[in-house]
Amino acid sequence: MPPSKTGIDVLLKEERIFHPPKDLVEQTHVKKWMDAHGIKTYEELLEKAKDLEWFWGEISKELVGWSKPYTKVLEWNPPWVKWFLGAEYNIVCDALDRHVKSWRKNKVAYIWEGEPGDREKLTYAELHGKVCQAANALKSLGVKKGDRVGIYLPMIPELPIAMLACAKIGALHSVVFSGFSAHALRDRVNDSEAKVVITCDGFYRRGKTVPLKKQTDEALQQAPSVEHVIVYKRTGGEVSWNEKRDLWWHEVVDGQKKTCETEILDANDFLYILYTSGTTGKPKGVVHAHGGYAVGTAFTLKWVFDLKDEDVWWCAADIGWVTGHSYIVYAPLILGVTSVLYEGAPDYPKPDRWWSIVERYGVTVLYTSPTSIRLFMRYGEEWPAKHDLSSLRLLGTVGEPINPEAWMWYYKHIGGERCPIMDTWWQTETGSFCISPLPITPLKPGSATRPLPGWTADVYDEEGKPLVNQGGNLVLLTPWPAMFRGLYKDPERYREVYWSKYPNVYLAGDVARIDRDGYFWIQGRADDVLNVAGHRIGNSEVESALVSHEAVAEAAVIGKPHEVKGEAIVAYVVLKRGVEPTEKLREELRGHVAREIGKLARPEEVWFVSDLPKTRSGKIMRRVVKAVVLGKPAGDISTLSNPEAVEEIGKAR
Numbered sequence: 001m002p003p004s005k006t007g008i009d010v011l012l013k014e015e016r017i018f019h020p021p022k023d024l025v026e027q028t029h030v031k032k033w034m035d036a037h038g039i040k041t042y043e044e045l046l047e048k049a050k051d052l053e054w055f056w057g058e059i060s061k062e063l064v065g066w067s068k069p070y071t072k073v074l075e076w077n078p079p080w081v082k083w084f085l086g087a088e089y090n091i092v093c094d095a096l097d098r099h100v101k102s103w104r105k106n107k108v109a110y111i112w113e114g115e116p117g118d119r120e121k122l123t124y125a126e127l128h129g130k131v132c133q134a135a136n137a138l139k140s141l142g143v144k145k146g147d148r149v150g151i152y153l154p155m156i157p158e159l160p161i162a163m164l165a166c167a168k169i170g171a172l173h174s175v176v177f178s179g180f181s182a183h184a185l186r187d188r189v190n191d192s193e194a195k196v197v198i199t200c201d202g203f204y205r206r207g208k209t210v211p212l213k214k215q216t217d218e219a220l221q222q223a224p225s226v227e228h229v230i231v232y233k234r235t236g237g238e239v240s241w242n243e244k245r246d247l248w249w250h251e252v253v254d255g256q257k258k259t260c261e262t263e264i265l266d267a268n269d270f271l272y273i274l275y276t277s278g279t280t281g282k283p284k285g286v287v288h289a290h291g292g293y294a295v296g297t298a299f300t301l302k303w304v305f306d307l308k309d310e311d312v313w314w315c316a317a318d319i320g321w322v323t324g325h326s327y328i329v330y331a332p333l334i335l336g337v338t339s340v341l342y343e344g345a346p347d348y349p350k351p352d353r354w355w356s357i358v359e360r361y362g363v364t365v366l367y368t369s370p371t372s373i374r375l376f377m378r379y380g381e382e383w384p385a386k387h388d389l390s391s392l393r394l395l396g397t398v399g400e401p402i403n404p405e406a407w408m409w410y411y412k413h414i415g416g417e418r419c420p421i422m423d424t425w426w427q428t429e430t431g432s433f434c435i436s437p438l439p440i441t442p443l444k445p446g447s448a449t450r451p452l453p454g455w456t457a458d459v460y461d462e463e464g465k466p467l468v469n470q471g472g473n474l475v476l477l478t479p480w481p482a483m484f485r486g487l488y489k490d491p492e493r494y495r496e497v498y499w500s501k502y503p504n505v506y507l508a509g510d511v512a513r514i515d516r517d518g519y520f521w522i523q524g525r526a527d528d529v530l531n532v533a534g535h536r537i538g539n540s541e542v543e544s545a546l547v548s549h550e551a552v553a554e555a556a557v558i559g560k561p562h563e564v565k566g567e568a569i570v571a572y573v574v575l576k577r578g579v580e581p582t583e584k585l586r587e588e589l590r591g592h593v594a595r596e597i598g599k600l601a602r603p604e605e606v607w608f609v610s611d612l613p614k615t616r617s618g619k620i621m622r623r624v625v626k627a628v629v630l631g632k633p634a635g636d637i638s639t640l641s642n643p644e645a646v647e648e649i650g651k652a653r
């Protein structure tokens with residue numbers, strides 16, 4: 001697939017187009033589907049797929065088996081959606097139950113590798129047995145359909161097992177990323193009113209153990225809804241024990257029966273809650289439902305990464321984020337593929353850990369983030385070069401815009417200039433890819449290309465007029481099956497955040513540009529949400545963490561471009577009267593944020609100032625702070641009540 005340079009100026013990187021190899025195109029699911037439906041071109045496919053009821057009805061046939069068929073594909077009462085109405089269903093029927101009755105029974109579902117080097121393979125039958133045991137354990141603790149279960153686990157097989165166990169009995173899981181702090185866990189457990197929390201004693205990260213049970217204990221000091229905590233023994237480290245509340249996983253789960261009836265639900269019943277950052281300090285509880293989510297995630301994985309039974313799929317994300325929910329747990333299991341699951345840090349004990357995993361298991365499709373790619377880029381190509389990566393046939397990225405330089409490095413040094421890169425744009429809210437290439441799409445490095453069949457996206461100006469070749473607000477115009485069903489217990493916020501700017505149109509919160517070929521170039525967040533290492537963190541979340549420290553009166557937090565992480569957090573802090581700004585305090589504040597939210601939110605820089613630029617109504621102008629930090633003109637500062645603060649920001653650095 002040699003680059004064909006169109007246009008005269010070769011310096012314009014976005015002009016490079018990479019055409020997928022012909023023999024690959026012929027073998028793809030999308031091509032075969034088009035042939036079977038008499039569709040000749042991709043344009044024709046996009047056109048046909050605009051008939052959402054027809055398209056999703058057809059697609060659902062090959063992916064899911066309803067317990068009772070639906071009577072209607074779609075009901076769209078903006079902003080509320082229902083898919084596959086009247087169907088009875090549980091996602092676990094397709095993710096597990098179906099496979100154990102087929103030849104896939106003894107196929108490996110997960111190849112797991114712990115950071116210290118422990119390894120385990122779980123077949124579909126073994127996974128099913130363990131899920132049934134965990135489901136029976138939850139039932140024995142009184143967990144019922146509709147109840148919420150908090151899950152605070154690292155990347156060990158018990159994490160997908162616990163999630164599937166909840167789904168099997170119709171309970172909602174609410175997974176909290178194991179890198180989040182006790183406080184973050186407490187807020188999420190309380191918002192979802194979880195009855196049971198599942199955690200472990202600790203886990204391994206860069207050769208050290210992280211004491212997860214200790215953090216759980218701290219979080220649950222103020223969590224009245226929690227009746228029981230199930231603790232999986234991962235490290236064997238010391239833990240404190242609450243006799244009334246705590247139960248060891250091996251005591252409550254391992255003795256259970258290896259069969260458990262799957263609770264058949266309405267296809268629109270809720271599957272899980274996953275919290276994501278918004279522009280206020282309070283995280284948003286994004287809710288997904290069984291039926292549409294199953295169809296949407298399985299479809300996108302099947303078509304975009306073209307997975308076949310012989311593939312070894314590795315989505316190298318953490319299950320604590322939506323990427324792992326959709327593309328490590330649900331979609332790959334529905335498709336019955338073999339997935340890799342890895343516990344630890346990407347560069348531990350050496351920067352070739354990932355490449356040794358690809359080689360050892362013969363990974364064929366790898367999906368990761370630009371941050372990880374840039375990290376490996378920094379270590380140098382000699383690390384992947386030590387390994388045979390010839391098993392790879394497709395690559396993918398997600399989480400933030402990928403700079404063309406990182407794209408080229410990934411393409412060359414990981415993909416051996418042989419593997420097309422699927423740059424997938426999507427969000428916790430969308431549940432599945434929305435804008436993404438298929439393996440038949442000509443690629444432009446740095447562009448997520450075009451909306452998938454079944455989606456309509458556009459870029460609007462402030463008034464809602466479509467823009468061509470100019471940056472504006474990314475919007476989705478029609479509903480899609482894996483679309484979220486609201487924010488947990490907060491319909492008003494759902495309406496306000498996503499549906500109030502343009503009537504009946506989904507506002508993604510990203511800035512994007514559509515080029516003259518209709519390719520989308522995502523430029524980043526439009527709102528006050530940072531993207532650090534591909535993870536969303538609200539500016540205001542970090543600010544409220546800072547202000548919760550006794551020395552701090554006010555704080556303004558902005559993102560600054562960072563070579564590896566995409567964005568780095570920079571904080572300006574006004575101290576309380578009488579508090580001395582010291583180096584020690586600076587470090588303490590960085591540590592404080594890490595404790596309050598999690599290490600990924602630790603500010604890269606903390607600066608002390610006596611005042612922050614504010615409007616006359618007292619609102620901190622982050623835009624102005626950001627401009628100064630980036631060395632750009634501060635813009636219109638006529639609405640500021642204290643223009644002198646702008647100068648101080650510049651001098652503080």
Ligand code: WTA
Nearest residue numbers: 398399400401423424425426427428510522
């Ligand atoms: C960003 C992650 C550019 C975007 C699946 C979005 C991307 C946010 C891409 C969602 C991409 C995700 N190119 N930016 N391919 N994919 N983003 O909810 O800003 O953790 O709004 O979901 O990540 O992050 P979330």
